[in-house]
Amino acid sequence: MERRKLIGIGAGLAVLPVLWALREVTGEAGKGPWHTDTAPLEQAFPLLGPLTDAKWVSSRDNDRELPSPELVISGLARLAPGKLKELTATYPFVTEGPTEDFSxxxxxxxxxQGPKDPRWISSKDLDRDGFGYQTNLWFDSRSDTVRFWALNPYGY
Structure with a gap:
């Protein structure tokens, strides 16, 4: 075998334990195609209050050889009954939805995976931008579903 091939195989084998360790540390081993835990979302979006259901993914999920260096979370969550009504009474909203379907x-x-025939609304007051993080929240006024996309949602 050529020396280059041996070095390439060795380098590839060296990366596998690192990727396995990353999955173990982040708790991703043995899970389905998305996360369903709401606690990380409630920490990232405290104004949304307790969430009743969630489907979300992270740019650090292992779908390619190396995970993203920046953390982006994206997904859908269900608000507690009455929460969207409380938010719309407190913040100004406009009719606006996401431009793409999880691209x-x-x-x-x-x-x-989103709601059928959603009526999206959003509030710039609830979106955050600056200090190295950005958040976009869109709410379906019919299903109490929030769709989110957040870069560095925990501020680090």
Whole structure:
């Protein structure tokens, strides 16, 4: 075998334990195509209050050889009954929805998972931008569903 081939095989084998360790540390081993835990979302979006259901993915999920260096989370969550009404009474909203249906490489499992015929609204007051993080929230006024996309949602 050529020396280059041996070096390439060795380098490839060296990466596998690192990827396995990343999955173990982030708790992704043995899970389905998306996360369903609401606690990380409630930490990232405290104004949304307790969430009753969620489907979300992260750019650090292992769907390719190396995970993203920046954390992006994207998905859907269900608000507690009455929460959207409380938010719309407090913040100004406009009729506006996401421009694409989960188009990033890590969002593939969520494609087509949103509410049927949504009536999206959003509030710039609830979106955050600056200090190295950005958040976009869209709310379906019919199903109490929030769709979100957030870059560095925990501020680091």
């Amino acid at each position: 990033s490489w890590f969002e593939k499992p969520l494609k087509g």
